[in-house]
Amino acid sequence: MNAPNPSETAFSIAAVERDTGLAKDTLRVWERRYGFPAPTRDANGERVYPSDQVEKLRMIRRLLDHGRRPARIVGASVEELSSMLDSCLCPEGGTPAGRDDGLLQLVRLHRSVELAAALRQALMKQGLQRFVAETVAPLAAAVGEAWMRGEVDVPEEHLFTEQVQNLLRSAIGAHAASEGRPRVLLTTFPEEEHVLGLLMAEAMLVPEGASCLSLGTRTPLADIRSAAVGGGFDIVGLSFSIAYPARQAIDGLLELRALLPEEIGIWAGGGAVRDKQKRLPGIRVVGDLADTLAALQEWRKASA
Amino acid sequence: MNAPNPSETAFSIAAVERDTGLAKDTLRVWERRYGFPAPTRDANGERVYPSDQVEKLRMIRRLLDHGRRPARIVGASVEELSSMLDSCLCPEGGTPAGRDDGLLQLVRLHRSVELAAALRQALMKQGLQRFVAETVAPLAAAVGEAWMRGEVDVPEEHLFTEQVQNLLRSAIGAHAASEGRPRVLLTTFPEEEHVLGLLMAEAMLVPEGASCLSLGTRTPLADIRSAAVGGGFDIVGLSFSIAYPARQAIDGLLELRALLPEEIGIWAGGGAVRDKQKRLPGIRVVGDLADTLAALQEWRKASA
DNA sequence: GCGCCTCATTTGTCCTGGACAAAATAAACT
DNA sequence: AGTTTATTTTGTCCAGGACAAATGAGGCGC
Numbered sequence: 001m002n003a004p005n006p007s008e009t010a011f012s013i014a015a016v017e018r019d020t021g022l023a024k025d026t027l028r029v030w031e032r033r034y035g036f037p038a039p040t041r042d043a044n045g046e047r048v049y050p051s052d053q054v055e056k057l058r059m060i061r062r063l064l065d066h067g068r069r070p071a072r073i074v075g076a077s078v079e080e081l082s083s084m085l086d087s088c089l090c091p092e093g094g095t096p097a098g099r100d101d102g103l104l105q106l107v108r109l110h111r112s113v114e115l116a117a118a119l120r121q122a123l124m125k126q127g128l129q130r131f132v133a134e135t136v137a138p139l140a141a142a143v144g145e146a147w148m149r150g151e152v153d154v155p156e157e158h159l160f161t162e163q164v165q166n167l168l169r170s171a172i173g174a175h176a177a178s179e180g181r182p183r184v185l186l187t188t189f190p191e192e193e194h195v196l197g198l199l200m201a202e203a204m205l206v207p208e209g210a211s212c213l214s215l216g217t218r219t220p221l222a223d224i225r226s227a228a229v230g231g232g233f234d235i236v237g238l239s240f241s242i243a244y245p246a247r248q249a250i251d252g253l254l255e256l257r258a259l260l261p262e263e264i265g266i267w268a269g270g271g272a273v274r275d276k277q278k279r280l281p282g283i284r285v286v287g288d289l290a291d292t293l294a295a296l297q298e299w300r301k302a303s304a
Numbered sequence: 305m306n307a308p309n310p311s312e313t314a315f316s317i318a319a320v321e322r323d324t325g326l327a328k329d330t331l332r333v334w335e336r337r338y339g340f341p342a343p344t345r346d347a348n349g350e351r352v353y354p355s356d357q358v359e360k361l362r363m364i365r366r367l368l369d370h371g372r373r374p375a376r377i378v379g380a381s382v383e384e385l386s387s388m389l390d391s392c393l394c395p396e397g398g399t400p401a402g403r404d405d406g407l408l409q410l411v412r413l414h415r416s417v418e419l420a421a422a423l424r425q426a427l428m429k430q431g432l433q434r435f436v437a438e439t440v441a442p443l444a445a446a447v448g449e450a451w452m453r454g455e456v457d458v459p460e461e462h463l464f465t466e467q468v469q470n471l472l473r474s475a476i477g478a479h480a481a482s483e484g485r486p487r488v489l490l491t492t493f494p495e496e497e498h499v500l501g502l503l504m505a506e507a508m509l510v511p512e513g514a515s516c517l518s519l520g521t522r523t524p525l526a527d528i529r530s531a532a533v534g535g536g537f538d539i540v541g542l543s544f545s546i547a548y549p550a551r552q553a554i555d556g557l558l559e560l561r562a563l564l565p566e567e568i569g570i571w572a573g574g575g576a577v578r579d580k581q582k583r584l585p586g587i588r589v590v591g592d593l594a595d596t597l598a599a600l601q602e603w604r605k606a607s608a
Numbered sequence: 609g610c611g612c613c614t615c616a617t618t619t620g621t622c623c624t625g626g627a628c629a630a631a632a633t634a635a636a637c638t
Numbered sequence: 639a640g641t642t643t644a645t646t647t648t649g650t651c652c653a654g655g656a657c658a659a660a661t662g663a664g665g666c667g668c
Contacts, residue, residue, distance in 0.1 A: 013622075024622085025650055032625080033648085044657065046622060069632080071647065110527060112489075112517055113535045120481065154494075155519070155527040162520030169470050170477020177424065185416075190322075190458075213416055215459070216466030223414060223459040231417045317651075328651085329621060336654080337619085348628070350651060373661075375618065551660095 011049040034074040168199040180209035182234035187215040197239030204292045235265040242271025315353040324361045338378040472503040484513035486538035491519040501543030539569040546575025
């Protein structure tokens with residue numbers, strides 16, 4: 001599971017693409033240009049990546065997501081990369097130790113039963129909004145970081161997502177279908193797969209009496225438009241994970257802004273659009289989950 | 305939305321890969337071998353696929369999922385492909401007309417608000433188990449068929465999945481976490497993405513007092529084993545969509561059977577394993593949702 | 609007839625090494 | 639400082655060859 005012995009397992013280029021999200025072409029061109037990765041070859045001349053190189057590629061990927069550029073980091077040692085990651089992470093506010101680490105451990109150890117129980121208990125104790133803001137969001141960030149460090153694998157990430165989805169969807173469903181305003185349409189752009197951002201936003205809004213409808217992930221612009229206009233929505237909410245290319249997010253949002261009638265607001269949240277407010281006229285950039293509530297207040301004030 | 309004018313939009317090879325699920329390498333090699341697709345080129349010599357060719361590629365992809373082989377179909381005309389698709393679909397039993405068609409129309413027309421409301425209402429009226437067996441399952445089949453025919457697109461499919469997920473997860477969550485037997489672990493193999501099968505199974509079992517835990521999709525065998533053994537489960541339930549390669553399902557199931565202690569049962573359901581019982585000794589093939597309940601009775605009888 | 613083994617195709621993925629456009633940065637300018 | 643223009647950097651695309659894994663056909667024993 002955690003590949004204790006680095007030389008034990010090896011990866012084909014397709015497997016590395018799946019694991020790191022780096023395209024095959026990119027892996028080959030890095031090898032040509034920077035000399036890394038340096039896979040061995042099998043009997044047929046095909047690349048075989050040892051798992052320590054895959055681990056290093058994951059670190060590099062994570063740094064790229066934080067805005068670094070390949071030339072500067074592909075040649076660096078594991079130690080240098082590790083310290084770069086540390087300096088990337090700490091600024092986001094010191095790791096809040098304690099309870100969350102406990103949950104992260106449950107995820108990493110595949111303690112599925114205990115994880116489900118612990119999350120359920122936290123939800124009961126904190127209520128939906130605090131549960132989202134204080135437990136789910138930090139845990140999601142911690143899992144994301146651990147993922148990039150290679151300490152967490154696909155199945156752990158899925159286990160986590162699945163349990164949180166269960167709780168959030170069921171808690172959201174428990175609020176009677178409200179007819180309240182604003183009516184918010186939630187979704188993501190076609191290249192974005194992550195659904196938790198949407199669910200967290202919905203979980204913040206529904207208890208405030210807003211009526212939300214989620215289209216799920218990967219909705220093309222044209223469909224967002226027709227759903228928003230046809231459904232009489234006041235606001236369209238988009239979520240972007242940290243890995244989503246910022247440029248694409250900005251272009252897409254501006255295009256959507258042009259597509260929608262002016263009276264429909266656009267809210268955008270998530271790592272890829274943070275701090276991009278000034279490049280997004282006519283769009284409300286939601287910095288974090290608490291800011292969602294602020295945006296809601298603003299809307300209600302403005303439309304009163 | 306539906307690209308009314310075929311010549312209006314054009315696609316890069318990367319876009320076609322996203323839309324059809326056919327790898328870039330595959331698209332290029334088909335062009336070389338079969339003369340189709342035959343994209344035009346832009347100023348830079350890069351392939352530009354007109355949207356009617358992309359549509360045809362989608363049809364081909366669907367036929368491949370049904371077990372046809374490229375050489376036979378890549379050269380065929382759109383009409384021939386269309387009739388092949390028809391003959392693939394009809395044998396599965398005449399389309400059950402009536403109420404479900406109404407819901408399918410809502411999906412196809414992107415009537416997201418009405419769809420959510422109609423589903424919620426059906427759940428209220430029928431109760432969870434009947435809702436799953438009589439509404440969700442037929443609708444899922446109808447959406448699957450429409451998808452095959454190309455009458456339904458990615459966003460429609462996502463809209464449908466999302467709304468059903470919301471309802472099922474919230475209904476399942478409403479049942480207090482039971483400590484009852486059997487304890488069922490639900491998941492899919494790594495190549496299987498579809499989650500609805502798992503949710504439907506869970507929705508059938510939970511009202512019967514079974515205690516279910518879903519790991520979500522895409523769990524490697526080794527992780528299934530450790531979760532099942534470590535969590536003290538009685539049964540592992542696997543779901544396979546119709547598109548999942550039958551051979552892979554059988555091999556994987558037998559391997560899992562060998563991996564798990566004998567006292568843990570394996571249930572397998574979904575299109576890919578239907579009618580494969582005799583090739584799967586030691587595994588309970590669940591034919592349909594009603595059969596899930598039969599399997600449950602058997603287990604309780606045997607373990608009493 | 610049915611299951612199992614072997615052989616011939618079919619088919620998807622991988623390879624090399626070159627090219628170029630889009631993005632990001634640095635430099636120059638109002 | 640803010641905007642325009644050069645100059646890297648970087649990811650994706652192309653061609654055409656190669657090969658192994660998957661699939662189907664043919665032969666053989668039951």
